[in-house]
Amino acid sequence: MKNSNTIKKIGYALMIIASIMTLLRIMDILPRDYYTTHDLRNYIFLAGALLVVIPQFYIKFKQKRATVIVLTLFSSATIFAQDYSKQIDAFAKSFADKTTEAIQPYMSSKLQFGQIPIANTVPIMGNIVKNLPKLNSISIIESEQGKAKVAYDFVGFKNESFIHFDDKGKMTKIQLVEDLINQEAEARRQQQNSVQLPTPGELGKKHISIKVEFLAPDGLTVSGNLYEVDKNKPIILLMHQAGYNRMEYADIAPKLNEMGYNCLAVDLRSGGPFAGKPNNTNTRATEKGLKPEMIDAQQDIAAAIDFLYKKYNQNVIVWGSSFSSSLALLEGVNNSKVKGIISFSPGDYFSDAAPSLATVFSKIDKPYLVTSSKAEAETLKALINDSKLKENQSQFIPTSNGFHGSRALWEGQEGAEDYWNAVTDFLFKIE
Template identity: 35%
Template sequence: MKLYFLVFFLLVGFGALASETIKIKASDGVEVTVDLHIAHPDTVPFIILFHQAGWSRGEYQEIAPILNQLGFNCMAVDQRSGNAVNDVQNQTFVSARKLMKETKYVNALPDMNAAIDHAKIYLAKGDLIIWGSSYSSALALKIAGDRTGDISGVLAFSPGEYFQSMGKPKDYITSSAIKIECPSFITSARSEKNSWWSIYEVIPTDTKSYYLPETSGNHGSRALWSKFTDSQGYWDAVISFLNQYL
């Protein structure tokens, strides 16, 4: 099924599939707000969606229903480093500020790990795939290397070594990516390749792949939004990668 028909069917002809918003607790007590997009039994592959800098789980309003239609259950997560997008306020950021917690990129790791733990215990009996956007895509690669027994696949939209200004070493992501065992996919705007190529090169598996558009493309998961004329190419690459789980 072509994406253009799929998007039309979902967002116009059928309507976006219903979601449920819940809160889970990070290890330091911060309430992590997530949207559950559950359309199938808990034995199907499960994708956890993490947003980019300054945004919220609203980044996936259009993307998650399409992933449901493709056969996946999903969870879109508010990390504490973010604000709002698509009229969706980042509630985890609000909770973190109330508890006077730091909200830099690197501080989002407890939220991401809490989402993974919750999904493994309560929601996903099959493959568990993590998907990040911008800074969270870098952290998703780190998690995939650090939690090899828990992660079945990772998709990273515009990753990079973004964390030196937060006191982390310049190879903070690369040192974990070298331990990745699961299938891995990286993509970005065309001009961003140099930000992640060295990370991609150290991933030791032969199940890794990447996509760069012929056009300038876009940063992060918004590259899949239908308002961008080159989103089809990104979707084709993502679907090709995800087909191995179905």
């Protein structure tokens, strides 16, 4: 064959390019786009290999015919056997659609998460694709026969883990899901071993609250406990986590009183009975047929801020727990009556009903303290990541395992002192 050496040189060059791309990917220099870092380098390598082999095939066809055919078929079969792009595309579609319809054809009948019975696999997958934050992108970092390392970019957190496949290309193990299940189980174990209820003690007897009520924009009456020490002192609005009520702050508010802060612990419409007390706002919302969804509680927060601003003629420090801490941040961005924000375990809890906190953190110019359990800290750090922290804006990460929400401060809770030190330091700075 004419110019066979030139063709071979081109082939070698393509193989070298593909190898360099692989090295750059290992060094994390190339972006994680699937077609750039996975398919393209394979196809370049295959093209180069064919250009090297074809001249030899032409020159020594009779001698090497069988060997070349076998090698070529083997190379092609290997590449296509490692191509799990259809499965990953289906996974992405399931996250987008919030159902498992797209991914189920690629789920093996043997797919199981830890020791959980196989019968629960589909329902678990349904909860995962429905409840995780929005998926920005998913891509294959690398793959080999039987497994692929996948990069997930969710709003609020990122993950790299393996998906395993059988010889038919069906998923037999999804490491991401197993990791999430294990994290949730550990969080539940820690919570069961922690302080379960606030204990006001002597300070609770010293600082007695009074019941107050005010109207939300839709006419719903919102209830709360007002802990007042001095009308000229700063005021903090205290908001509970999902399923709770004002009693989440039964031993926190008296301590804040002792520090010289007026406090209002409110019942948000999204909540329930806790510590032997009903959530009065939630009860009224249910009776009136109003939505008690988490995002709907933002109007309760806005109404509480207005109530306190009128009563004390000063801006308000808003303090949230879990979902309400996200609402505190969302409200704090644009509400001129908000002085500062304390946010325990915020996250993107509202799907498309509210902007991602990553957007909020990039815009907010008020002082804030955000904190969480240690397990939640990396996700929270990712949400803050794109914004440059301004004066009196910080994230506190506990040295202990910590806890989700404001319960981290309850009397007797492990690590509570460290959380209190962070809160006290923040409040001192913004006085």
